[in-house]
Amino acid sequence: MNDSIMSLLDKYHLIAAFAVIGLTMFISHWMSKHLTANRLHGSAIAILIGLALAYFGGIYTGGSHGLADVSLFTGLGLMGGGMLRDLAIIATAYGVRFSEIKKAGVRGLIALFAGVLVSFLAGAVVAVGFGYTSAVDITTIAAGAVTYIVGPVTGATLGASSEVVALSIAAGLVKSILTMIATPLVARTIGLDNPRSAMIFGGLIGTTSGVAAGLAATDARLVPYGAMTATFYTGLGILLAPTVLFLGVRMFF
Amino acid sequence: MVIYGVALLAGCMLVGLVIGDVLGQLLGIDANLGGVGIAMLLLIFVTGYLKSRDHLPESTESGINFWNAMYIPIVVAMAASQNVAAAFSGGMVAILAGALAVVLGLAMVPLLTGKRVEDAMPLDARPVSPAQGRTP
Numbered sequence: 359m360n361d362s363i364m365s366l367l368d369k370y371h372l373i374a375a376f377a378v379i380g381l382t383m384f385i386s387h388w389m390s391k392h393l394t395a396n397r398l399h400g401s402a403i404a405i406l407i408g409l410a411l412a413y414f415g416g417i418y419t420g421g422s423h424g425l426a427d428v429s430l431f432t433g434l435g436l437m438g439g440g441m442l443r444d445l446a447i448i449a450t451a452y453g454v455r456f457s458e459i460k461k462a463g464v465r466g467l468i469a470l471f472a473g474v475l476v477s478f479l480a481g482a483v484v485a486v487g488f489g490y491t492s493a494v495d496i497t498t499i500a501a502g503a504v505t506y507i508v509g510p511v512t513g514a515t516l517g518a519s520s521e522v523v524a525l526s527i528a529a530g531l532v533k534s535i536l537t538m539i540a541t542p543l544v545a546r547t548i549g550l551d552n553p554r555s556a557m558i559f560g561g562l563i564g565t566t567s568g569v570a571a572g573l574a575a576t577d578a579r580l581v582p583y584g585a586m587t588a589t590f591y592t593g594l595g596i597l598l599a600p601t602v603l604f605l606g607v608r609m610f611f
Numbered sequence: 612m613v614i615y616g617v618a619l620l621a622g623c624m625l626v627g628l629v630i631g632d633v634l635g636q637l638l639g640i641d642a643n644l645g646g647v648g649i650a651m652l653l654l655i656f657v658t659g660y661l662k663s664r665d666h667l668p669e670s671t672e673s674g675i676n677f678w679n680a681m682y683i684p685i686v687v688a689m690a691a692s693q694n695v696a697a698a699f700s701g702g703m704v705a706i707l708a709g710a711l712a713v714v715l716g717l718a719m720v721p722l723l724t725g726k727r728v729e730d731a732m733p734l735d736a737r738p739v740s741p742a743q744g745r746t747p
Contacts, residue, residue, distance in 0.1 A: 379684045379691075401683050408690030416696025426692035438688030444647050446685045448624050449678035451651035452658060459652075469723050473716055480711035488704045499704065503712040511641060528701025532709025535698055538690060540713060548720040552734060555724040562716040562723070566647075567689055574686045579734050581682065586648045593635060593644035 367430055375433030382407055402542045402575035409535060447570060447589075450582040459586060462554040466587040469561030474595050476562070477504045478603050481529060493608040494518050498526045500607070501599035505565045506530025508595035515600040534568035541572030550576060553583040560584030564591025616674020623653040 367374045386407055387400035394403075412424025421427030426435030436442070459466075481503025485496045498518040502509030502525065509526030512518075518526075541550070541559075549555050560569050560583065569588040573581045624647075631646025638644065658675070661667040699706065 375688060376684075379688050382687060382691075383684060401687075404683070404687045405690045408687045409693060409695055412691050412693045413695040413699075415691075416694060422694045422697060424692045424695055431691070434688045435692045438685055438690070438692045442681075442685050443689055444650075445620065445624055446678050446682040447647055448627070448650045448654055449620055449675050450682055451654050452672075452675045452679055454651075454655055456652075456655050456659070459655075465723055465725075469719075472719060472723065476715045476719065477712035480715050481708040484704060484708040484711055487707075499708060502705070503708040507642070525701055525705050528698055528705035529708040529712075531694055531698035532701070532706050533712050534709075535693060535695060536710055536713045537716075540717065544717055548717055549724055550720060555720055558723045559717075559720050562719050563713070564716075567693070568713075571686045571690055574683050577734065578683060582651060586651055589648035589651075590645040593631070593638075593640060593642045596640045596642045597638055597644075 364430065368432070371431075371433030372436050373433070375431065375437040378431065378434070379437065399542055399575055401578070405538055405571050405575050409538065443567075443570065447581070447585045450578075450585065454582045458553045459557070459583065462557040462583070465554065466557040466561050469558040470564070470587055470590055470594055473562035473564050473591060474504055474598055475603075477533070477564070478595075478599065481526075482607060491611060493604065493611040495522045496611060497599065497604045497607045498522050499529060500603070501595065502526025502529035503533060504530070504595040504599060505592050506534060507592050508599050511596050512599040512604075516604060530565065533563075534565040537563050537565060537568030538571040538575065541568075542575040545576040550580070553580070556580035556583035557587050560586065560588035561591065564588050564595070566592065613670055613674040613677075616671040616676075617678070618674075619657065619671070620654065620675050620678060623657060624650045626650065627653055 382404050383400070386403035389403050390396055390398055390400035415425035415428050415431070419427040423435050425431045426438070478500045481500035482496050485499040490496050490499065494516045495518060497516060498509060498513040499522060501512035506527045507530070509530050510523050513523035513526055545551065550559055556573060563569050566585070566588050569584045570581065573584045627650025628643060628646040630649050631643040634644040635642050658667060
């Protein structure tokens with residue numbers, strides 16, 4: 359009996375994921391209303407629950423897809439994977455007025471370059487502080503602080519060791535996860551409540567999953583603006599990190 | 612029909628991704644450069660055009676709005692399938708590098724936003740079009 363239920367849930371994994379996420383949303387909205395008097399957004403609580411479950415899923419299975427590695431929850435990987443996530447992000451653009459985007463366009467572009475540069479510098483400073491002296495290692499870790507995709511791509515281009523590449527991925531994951539948690543907490547302080555600052559936020563932080571979840575937890579109406587700039591960030595990072603930024607690092611090391 | 616809306620969305624996504632891919636190849640990088648962003652712009656323009664011609668009936672709209680409304684649940688599923696364990700077992704270098712990048716990035720948002728002007732007003736303070744009036 360138990361076995362047959364398990365194999366059924368396994369077979370219909372995406373449907374099971376819809377049910378699990380629906381339940382999570384219900385619980386988190388209930389918690390938001392009754393435990394925090396709506397001060398903490400229901401979506402923010404749901405994302406925190408998701409991250410906590412992903413942590414335990416990762417510890418339990420030793421896999422790399424959080425809770426989606428637990429056989430009952432494999433559908434989460436499909437539901438929250440890149441394909442449906444990007445489809446939903448694009449759908450959020452429906453109803454956005456282009457004039458809003460055009461008005462913040464130049465600042466968004468500046469934010470993109472500034473964001474890649476500042477994240478790279480942050481990663482480089484930390485790497486140097488921990489005693490790394492090879493330009494390849496420093497660049498790879500710094501590229502990881504840009505996003506967890508830029509890190510390994512840069513590492514592969516420059517021929518970094520697998521330990522350093524793993525570190526750069528971890529740095530990018532920390533950035534993405536901290537963005538999900540920190541954004542709703544500091545949104546008011548940094549003025550993240552309008553299309554312009556959302557576009558700048560997307561350009562400065564850039565890590566798509568972090569920006570997507572951080573804005574969802576803050577105000578879903580801001581998502582298309584932040585996502586619009588963030589979507590160019592990883593490409594720009596891959597363009598700059600192994601080339602211009604690497605040459606910059608090599609001037610000092 | 613609802614499928615028209617979904618297909619329109621899918622078409623914009625595919626065209627955007629192809630353009631992003633070509634852009635990446637032109638620049639010699641192994642990545643999609645802004646495909647999703649281009650797809651978003653396409654969707655804005657195409658739906659804007661269809662709406663002005665009155666070719667966007669409610670049922671077509673609902674195909675797009677469904678995925679729009681599924682955004683937050685999908686993001687929650689994404690959060691649940693992140694490699695959180697690896698992020699926090701990477702050691703202090705990874706944690707500090709990631710954290711410093713977030714802190715600096717967030718701190719720079721008000722610097723680049725500048726002073727409040729008309730387009731930097733909170734969304735609550737101005738009229739919201741029906742498609743934007745989602746209550747999460």
